[in-house]
Amino acid sequence: MKQSGSVWPQHLLQWFWRVKRDLPWRNTEDPYAIWVSEVMLQQTQVKTVIPYYQKFLKRFPTVRSLAEAELEEVLEMWRGLGYYSRARHLWEGARFVFEHCEGKVPETYENLLKIPGVGEYTAGAIASIAYQERVPAIDGNVNRVLARLIAWEEPTAKVKSRRVFRELLKEAQSSKYPGDFNQALMELGATLCAPKNVRCGECPLEIECDAHRLGQELAFPVKQEQPRVMEAFRFTLMIRKGDQLLVRKRPSSGLLADLWEFPGEEILKHDLQISNNSNDCIVAAESGELYGKSDQVLNREFLRPGFWYDLYQRVVSDHSQDENMKKKLEKGLEVKGPIFHIFSHRRWEMYWVDLEWPDEISDIGLCWVSREELKRMALPVAFQKLLEEPNRNYEG
DNA sequence: AAGCCGGGGGG
DNA sequence: CCCCCAGGCTT
Structure with a gap:
């Protein structure tokens, strides 16, 4: 100082x-x-x-x-x-x-x-x-002047x-x-201590300036580090009935606020912790967070039918088809993905499964829409990508 | 502490 | 054309 x-x-x-x-x-x-x-x-x-x-x-x-x-x-x-x-x-x-x-x-x-x-x-x-x-x-x-003066x-x-x-x-x-x-x-x-074109030769503070002494005038002021990209999985259920798809509205704050989405969950990789459980499984905690022994374990874990059934149970409140869905997920589980989507501060590794729903559904948060209607709704690009890649089967 | 507002200027 | 940004206010 x-x-x-x-x-x-x-x-x-x-x-x-x-x-x-x-x-x-x-x-x-x-x-x-x-x-x-x-x-x-x-x-x-x-x-x-x-x-x-x-x-x-x-x-x-x-x-x-x-x-x-x-x-x-x-x-x-x-x-x-x-x-x-x-x-x-x-x-x-x-x-x-x-x-x-x-x-x-x-x-x-x-x-x-x-x-x-x-x-x-x-x-x-x-x-x-x-x-x-x-x-x-x-x-x-x-x-800018002060940051350079003391090379802050x-x-x-x-x-x-x-x-x-x-x-x-x-x-x-x-x-x-x-x-x-x-x-x-x-x-x-x-005039002299400009953002880019510095004119130190004319500056009254030239001999006092630490940045100039270092020959690093343009390195100051240091820029705010951009928020690091958060890595996350995004697991999605594409629930269909004929031409219709099940969607829901996102919360009115946070990422993609008030936009539509296919039901599912985001899991921050940062939140993944080593499980206390003796078995090698990911356990759905009460909070809805998942715990795995390691990233590698988790990377395989979403191939388990049980993983998707648990997700389905957390996401759909109409339980009339539970047995039906369980069977479908156990019998012919086809996980699709990965598709990556990058936001300014977050990166989604997206996986999804297709499910057929037999008839009406009673869930206040969910509603059926046709693909035509979907085109006119505020559906984030991340989810549009899923529609465009119906055949991207995951191959572990 | 971080993001928004909402347009302009610089590269 | 896109990227970056001042200063005050809000959450």
């Missing part, structure tokens, strides 16, 4: 004062105007923002004028900037200030935070720039990273010019 008494904050400020662009929101101390600029700059480049900023402030020069405007007109002024929900948030924030703060933008970081749509970053920017409060304003640019090895979004960065800035931030200090960091990130 950089020690207090470090000189880089001075270098940074002097660089900023030397190169800073003359932007409209840098010629005002009006917290409302700075608020507007911050919201616009969150989503768009400086040169695009300038004309919108001027037009917007001309039409809505005060919190009151914005609060009293119709949302329609605010959105109209925003047209072309994108991210219209933020225009709405700005408008709602203005109404909040008008109503709860006597029309005056709060003067402290803490009170700015109470405005809906104003988070840590925006509150910090307004407090430091308009009121010279010594608080950080950490946006994506600042995160964790994703910036981590709680630990945010704590370390805040501590670092607490030491470094200028007492006399906290707003300029924050703007300088952002300017640096926007």
Whole structure:
């Protein structure tokens, strides 16, 4: 960690004062105007923002004028900037200030935070720039600059990273010019310390920067590790009656929420544990989880008629055909698969069996649909694949 | 802590 | 064209 008494904050400020662009929101101390600029700059480049900023402030020069405007007109002024929900948030924030703060933008970081749509970053920017409060304003640019400065090895979004960065800035931030200090960091990130094209030769922090010392500027900030792919089996019952197939609706949260599926179960390979049982079987625990002695054992286990019969019993609540189904599964068990399906964070190894059902079924969660109807329903691709491969018999 | 929102910009 | 993403909010 950089020690207090470090000189880089001075270098940074002097660089900023030397190169800073003359932007409209840098010629005002009006917290409302700075608020507007911050919201616009969150989503768009400086040169695009300038004309919108001027037009917007001309039409809505005060919190009151914005609060009293119709949302329609605010959105109209925003047209072309994108991210219209933020225009709405700005408008709602203005109404909040008008109503709860006597029309005056709060003067402290803490009170700015109470405005809906104003988070840590925006509150910090307004407090430091308009009121010279010594608080950080950490946006994506600042995160990148700091991560490189100290060659920080964790994703910036981590709680630990945010704590370390805040501590670092607490030491470094200028007492006399906290707003300029924050703007300088952002300017640096926007111009020299860019995501891809770094210009370290011109950077005031070149000799202080750990990433540069390592020759690894682009390695920081380290990216969030993508969630590892969870491996799972997906066992499915294709229950038919003539042209009809049995389907059910998935739960309204989680994977493939509210979509349709053929009845069955997902078993995470991660959940497979060594069984206490003396025999070599997978046992269906009360929770519905399966336990096997090893992956190898499990990989064979779904060939057992008993495995599919157990699954069938957990999945179909109409037990009138139990004997019938048991016979079918024991006599001519044909397991189909594997078919693999990959989601963003999960990988299914899919197996299924075909079953004929003789007549009506009484199960509140299940319903018959024809293949024609199925085409018009929200059936995830994973299950469509099963329909397309009726002859993929498993050959252990 | 992780994901969504919902559109833009960069490669 | 696809991939990635800021900042605030929700779960």
